[in-house]
C-alpha cells in the first residue's frame with residue numbers, strides 16, 4: 001500500500017479531494033501525515049476531519065530554511081511515507097527533501113506547464129488570461145529542484161471563455177485539479193508511472 005504524505009499551506013481543497021478519494025475507496029493509499037508550514041492553514045482542519053495525523057513545521061521554529069526542511073523530511077520518513085503530494089504548499093522544496101524521495105514527490109500547478117510556471121495561484125491563471133490563451137488547465141508533475149519544471153505526468157485542459165475573470169477561470173481549473181490529482185496518485189499507487197530521461201510515462 002502506498003503511504004502518502006501531504007504538504008499544504010492553505011485552504012487544502014486538493015488535500016480534501018485526495019483524502020475523500022482514499023476514504024471512498026477510489027484511491028488505494030494510506031494518508032500517513034499532512035504537514036503544513038502555516039499553523040493556521042485550513043488544510044489542518046481538512047486532515048483532522050479525515051483522521052489524518054498533522055504536523056506544523058513553521059519556519060520561525062528553526063534557525064534556517066534548510067533546518068526547517070530537514071524537519072519536514074524527517075517527519076515524512078518517520079511516518080513511513082513513500083509518496084508525497086504537494087497540495088498548495090507555498091514553500092520551494094529544498095534538495096534535502098527532494099533527494100530523500102526522488103521521483104516520489106508530485107505537485108499540482110494551475111496551468112498547462114511549461115507555460116506560466118514559477119508563480120503561485122492565482123498568478124498562473126491570471127497570466128493565462130493576460131496572454132489570451134484559449135486553453136488553460138492544470139498539470140501534475142514530478143517535483144525536482146527546478147521550480148515547476150519536473151517531468152509532466154498528466155494535464156487537464158479547460159476552455160478559456162470570452163467573459164472569464166481570474167476567479168471564474170480559477171474555479172473552472174480547480175474542478176479539474178480535484179479530479180486529476182487523485183487519479184494520478186492512483187497511477188503511482190498501481191506502479192504505472194515511470195520516469196526516464198526527464199520524461200514521465202504512464203503504462
Ligand code: GRF
Pocket residue numbers: 008010011012013014015087088089108109110121138177
Ligand atoms: C491550487 O490552485 C493548486 O493548483 C496550487 O495551489 C492551489 C492550492 O489550493 N498548487 P488548495 O489549497 O488545494 O485549495
